Amino acid sequence: MVTLTSDDKETAKKLKLKNLLAEEARAAGFDVVAFTHPGSIPQAPVRLREFIDNGYHADMDWMEETEERRANPQTLWSEVRTIVMLGMNYGPEHDPMEVLKHKDRGAISVYAQNRDYHDIIKGKLKHVASRFIARASGAVKVFVDTAPVMEKPLAAAAGMGWQGKHTNLVSRDYGSWLFLGSIFITLDLPPDEPNRSNCGSCRACLDVCPTNAFPEPFKIDARRCISYLTIENKGPIPHEFREKIGNHIYGCDDCLSACPWNKFAVSAQEIKLRAREDLRSPSLQFLLSLDDAEFRTFFSGSPIKRIGRNRFLRNVLIAAGNSGDQQFVKPLEEHLNDPEPLVRGTSVWALRQLLSADKITQLQQRYAKDETDPYVLDEWNRCQ
Numbered sequence: 001m002v003t004l005t006s007d008d009k010e011t012a013k014k015l016k017l018k019n020l021l022a023e024e025a026r027a028a029g030f031d032v033v034a035f036t037h038p039g040s041i042p043q044a045p046v047r048l049r050e051f052i053d054n055g056y057h058a059d060m061d062w063m064e065e066t067e068e069r070r071a072n073p074q075t076l077w078s079e080v081r082t083i084v085m086l087g088m089n090y091g092p093e094h095d096p097m098e099v100l101k102h103k104d105r106g107a108i109s110v111y112a113q114n115r116d117y118h119d120i121i122k123g124k125l126k127h128v129a130s131r132f133i134a135r136a137s138g139a140v141k142v143f144v145d146t147a148p149v150m151e152k153p154l155a156a157a158a159g160m161g162w163q164g165k166h167t168n169l170v171s172r173d174y175g176s177w178l179f180l181g182s183i184f185i186t187l188d189l190p191p192d193e194p195n196r197s198n199c200g201s202c203r204a205c206l207d208v209c210p211t212n213a214f215p216e217p218f219k220i221d222a223r224r225c226i227s228y229l230t231i232e233n234k235g236p237i238p239h240e241f242r243e244k245i246g247n248h249i250y251g252c253d254d255c256l257s258a259c260p261w262n263k264f265a266v267s268a269q270e271i272k273l274r275a276r277e278d279l280r281s282p283s284l285q286f287l288l289s290l291d292d293a294e295f296r297t298f299f300s301g302s303p304i305k306r307i308g309r310n311r312f313l314r315n316v317l318i319a320a321g322n323s324g325d326q327q328f329v330k331p332l333e334e335h336l337n338d339p340e341p342l343v344r345g346t347s348v349w350a351l352r353q354l355l356s357a358d359k360i361t362q363l364q365q366r367y368a369k370d371e372t373d374p375y376v377l378d379e380w381n382r383c384q
Contacts, residue, residue: 011190018189021132025086028124029270031174032087034158036191038073038080038184041153045071048150051219058222060232066148073184076148077141080184082191085155086128087171087178088121090273091265094280096253100246103323105281106316108304109227109251110177113275116303118144120272121181129183138186151180159192165217166205166255172198175262179273198261205255210244214255226252230315231307236345236375237318243353247319249287250304250312284323287316288331310340317343321350329354333363341373348379357383 022033048063048071057063069076073083092110099107111117125142133140143149152169156162161171161178171178199217206214213224222228226248229237237245256262268274279302290298295309304312317335320328332354335347352360360383368380 014187014189017132017136017187020135021084021128021183021189024128024131025084028128029088030086030124030128031089031269032085032160032171032178034085034087034155034160034192035189036083036085036154036158036194037188038083040083040157040191040194041073041150044150044153054215054221055223056215056219056221058228058232059234060222060228070148070150073149073154077184079139079186080141082185082187082189083154083158084183084185084189085151085158085160086125086181086183087155087160087169087174088117088124088181088268088270088273089174089177089266090117090179090268090270091174091177091262092275093267094275096257099281100248102281103247103319104284104325104327105247106249106284106287106319107247107252108249108279108282109253110256110275111179112250112303113279115272115301116306117179117273118146118303120270121179125181125183132183136187140186141184143182143184145180149182151182154182155180157194159195162195162197162199163218164197164205164259165199165203166214166259167218167220168256170198170259170261172261173264175265176256176259177262177265177268202260204258204260208254208258210246210252210254211241226254234311236342237314239349242318242349243322245315245318246322247284249284249315249319250307284316284320285327285331288313288320288328288335310342313338313340313343314346317346317350321353324354326354336363336367341376344371344373345376345379348376348383352379352383 025033048067052064073080090111096110099105122144129140129142145151152163155169161169164170168176169178170176211224211226213221215221226245229241230250292309299305332347332351335343338344364380364383371377
């Protein structure tokens with residue numbers, strides 16, 4: 001007869017609680033559940049400071065403002081003892097690179113082709129946490145990526161995968177297609193073992209980037225990243241990147257799509273994460289026609305709605321300019337009368353890509369004479 005010591009009983013209890021939480025998470029639709037402790041990313045503060053010192057965060061000032069809390073989970077919540085990382089697969093049913101061949105269509109990042117994942121993930125995290133805490137002691141907090149939590153390093157430390165050379169999490173089972181969320185718990189539960197990197201000498205994600213956003217493997221410069229330029233960036237997109245953006249109109253999946261580990265990926269099971277048919281490769285002609293009310297209606301429930309009609313239209317105008325297609329000349333010219341300078345100025349650039357110098361001069365004589373905005377005037381001056 002084996003007599004269990006008090007330590008054995010405590011270990012068994014913790015394992016039981018860990019299995020309970022994992023079962024609740026999978027029942028809620030999470031595909032991966034892994035456990036780590038708040039001290040598992042000791043390299044994070046140095047790496048984050050280097051990222052900020054290099055200016056790689058662009059104008060995302062909130063990263064520097066939340067640096068201390070972001071670098072150390074216990075600064076965010078001193079009582080946390082265990083961090084549960086949860087992943088939900090959002091793998092596409094189609095090749096995200098295919099739309100790039102169709103210049104009259106817009107390429108929207110896979111994650112934004114249906115409902116806003118923040119709402120979906122946070123709701124499920126709260127459900128899992130509440131069911132767990134009802135059967136265990138302690139307290140919990142849930143976080144998605146709007147909170148200052150370094151999810152990717154924590155997920156790697158928990159053994160969910162590893163951070164690839166594109167800095168995103170890579171999973172053996174789901175490739176690059178995992179949404180991450182976390183549950184902070186005051187209970188001390190056994191951690192899982194971290195994964196080692198399995199990138200080897202592969203450079204697929206680095207070499208495919210149209211704007212060379214990776215100064216070296218495992219480092220990204222947001223100032224050059226299409227996802228930053230088309231989403232977080234509030235002003236004009238720098239001229240040096242406009243042609244390279246191609247027909248990306250919201251985010252970019254090029255580095256994610258290029259990863260060879262995607263050969264093991266499967267399409268999303270959560271119906272709200274599967275692509276809406278009208279967002280897989282929307283017509284640029286249609287998107288150019290949307291006024292503010294129509295934009296809000298069409299993108300209701302979508303993360304695209306958050307950047308607003310003007311910034312989104314800026315992206316669509318650049319894609320139209322890169323298309324080489326004369327069908328866009330008329331709608332582009334109509335936007336020269338738009339009340340928003342960001343739209344007017346980007347329309348000038350797009351028309352310059354499609355029209356001869358003589359025709360641009362005629363438009364300039366018609367539209368630029370009463371212009372007062374510095375950005376729009378600069379775009380007209382570049383026509384000379």
